[in-house]
Amino acid sequence: MTYDAYKNALSRYPIDMAVITLDYCNNTIGVSPCAAMDWCGKPGLYCGLSTAYCGGIQIRCYNTYATCKDKPHYSKGTKDYMFTSNNAPLPFKEGERPYIKDIKHLPTEIKTSLTVAGRVNVTLYDEPDTDVGVDPYLSTRDSVQGSFLRKLIARNPNYAGRRIRVFHGFYGLSISEFQQKFEGIIDTISIKENGTVIIEAADLLKKLADIEIPEKLNIKLSESINDTQTIISVTDASDLDASGYIRIDDEVIYYGSINGNQLESCIRGCFNTSPATHNKNDKVQKCRYYEPKSPYDILIEMLENDAGIDATFINKDAFNALKNLDISMVNFSALLTEPVKLNNLYFEIIDLIDCRSWMAEDLQITIAKNLPNYPCREYYVYTDDENIIANSDSVDLNASSRKSRVSIYWDKIATGKDDEVSSYAKLDIAIDADGESENMYNKVIEKKVFCRWLRTDYMDENLISRYVANLSKRVLRLLKNPQPIYTFAVELKDSQVKTGDFVRITTDKILDVYGAPLSRHVYQIIKREQKGNRIILKALQYPGQKICFIGPNTLPEYSDADEAEKEYGFISNSEYRMNDKSYGYYFY
Amino acid sequence: MQTPIILYDNRLTDGTLVATDTETGYDVLNLIDLRPYTFWKAASHGTKYITVDCGAAKSADCLAIIGHNLYTAGATVSIESSPDNSSWTVRLADFTPTSDKAVLKTFTSASDQYWRIKIVTAAVAAYMAVALLGVKIQFEYPPNTPYVPYAETPAADVERSKNGHILGVATYSPVLRIQPQFSLVSRTWLDTYFIPFWQNYARLYKPFFFAWDLDTYPSDVFFTSIDDDMPLETPFSVLTYVDTLTLKLRGVKEV
16 A cells, blocks of 8 residues: 555554664774774783783774764764654564654744744653664673663764654555655754653754854954055955955955955945945955846755755745746845845845745745736645544634735845845835725734845846836735634645645635635645644635736636636626626736 | 463573574664564574573573564474584474464473574565563463453544544554453462562563463463553462462553
């Protein structure tokens, strides 16, 4: 049987599996290239020499760096440690240890302007262990004591940042048929009061929060300079790029080459800053310049180059598909003169291109546009009758998500503060006047966007102005009414839906104005959490207004069109409604 | 009918355990760690011996194995002993387990310095998780009636839809409980066999094999330990007998 066959069976043994990958030396102690002297602790029995003569070590390593006796020859490899559910039959008999008490997924959550990185807490039982299969030099030890995990931690204190994978499967499946549900890096390990051990891990998007662009460097001017010098001496140029930008005080300077600690071929006063004199020991800040290019390409550059995330974890097809779709998109560019968290930069762009990005359950960082409909999009359908578990659903009307106007500040001064209005030369505002009126919400709620990515110096100003004006309206389109969040649980058989997928839901928890369940309405799954055999889904309701796509000439009349055909565009009546009373289509 | 048997004694821990060959990652020492999830596995099919030098002549009359593929592999298993690691005597004749679940076999008691398990497979490499070869404890009488061989508590999460349909069931390893009660256990038997077993082994929650009637129910072999709340209570009315001895054992149902 396959994973899906078990998943769809009425009764089955679910099993969790976690694999942690820790460093492990490729060498054998005392065998070249490892030069650690290998004394057995029993003079005369092993090598025939007493410690006084052999001068060797008294305790062998455990093939980890922390226990290494010859660090210069340490050869970093890896070793997997596999754990499976404690409350299920042993699935593979291939070295797995049934220590998993619980796996708590603190899943990624797609939020406006941000995605919360997914986290996993794996709680493991610990037990006294014989070191068989773990300690390569077990037969030479005088005694063996301690518990499996606590020994593992003691021998691998450098566990942070190491790889962890979480799989799900069923008893009866082979190890290769288990499905991977999480890939991340170990954050912390803690030992609890009851002796259990909790491994906390975060997904790869979390890496973005740990990186600053440009990096902080300890560089100073080694000599004062006047406002025209084109050769600049600094204390240490080794961490600077071969050419690029630096910032000193409020001046941005381009350097064309480096000679020792001298920056040569300098161009002073770049990006509309003013050349000035600077004093010895003034701070020199490395800058990062993102050249004008498609924002989709910049996002991939951030993930691959800045965060060092392997390309296999990036769904480039999704990024490229949007790049090809978004024909009205302008190029983005920014000069960063102070360190900024990479996740801030990444999600600034995501916001500015009306998208969301997250690490999905297929372990790829992906992206999607905030569109309520899209031709050929597939929807999972959930109903009270067939899918939604009894007493599991609730609705958050999410009133705080509503905004009545969107202000985008753009064309930033190169050395200005990121979050100060005065640092930006231009402003575009979209206002929902109806929403602000006393007949509706009677309140002004503003969403402020500070945009460092769009300037007028590298592209036709009209083109960029039009883009920003449209963007503010698009953002307001989503936010001008609250977007309710429907939380519900489904069984494993319905677990194929992933974070970011669009679904159609019919539930008696959400009614239309006529009192009937809002039927097959479109939601986006913004959080997906597995608890045992339950999948808890958080779904964000999309506005009823659809976007108009030009369809094939075989499209029937709206009244004869099926759901897939209605993903394109149709002409509404004079009240902007279709003949089934649904909202009409809008141009994006 | 045979009276209940407990096997906790193990010759295989009396000396260095040596296997004919071993698959990488499946150390032979895994056989004696009492963990049904760590395995010894032969490197190939064929005739394999697990041999131990006990250092001096020692007795055995019982073999028990759990976590194996001896049925699937069509293995024939036997026990041999030797005073000199050269001339071997068969103590338990060839048998093939009738399933891959726990198996317990008894044989006429013998004493020797060297003991070995012989496993012959034709095409598949054999593996085993736990093997005990030692002297059994056999109760004097059957348990009181009516006797429940084992009680199994199913564990599952059952999910129903808002309209009442069953959507799916996630099942977990059922807990298995065995609670035999014995009346009029002789004081001699208790002091000779059971109390040492309790003091040195059972109260440490170390697992052991239990078979309640090997003649009639040879497949009812369980790898158990005492339950968390089992006390040792030996009420006496007459000094030569214990009025009742109740075991509270807990294990996992093999699937």
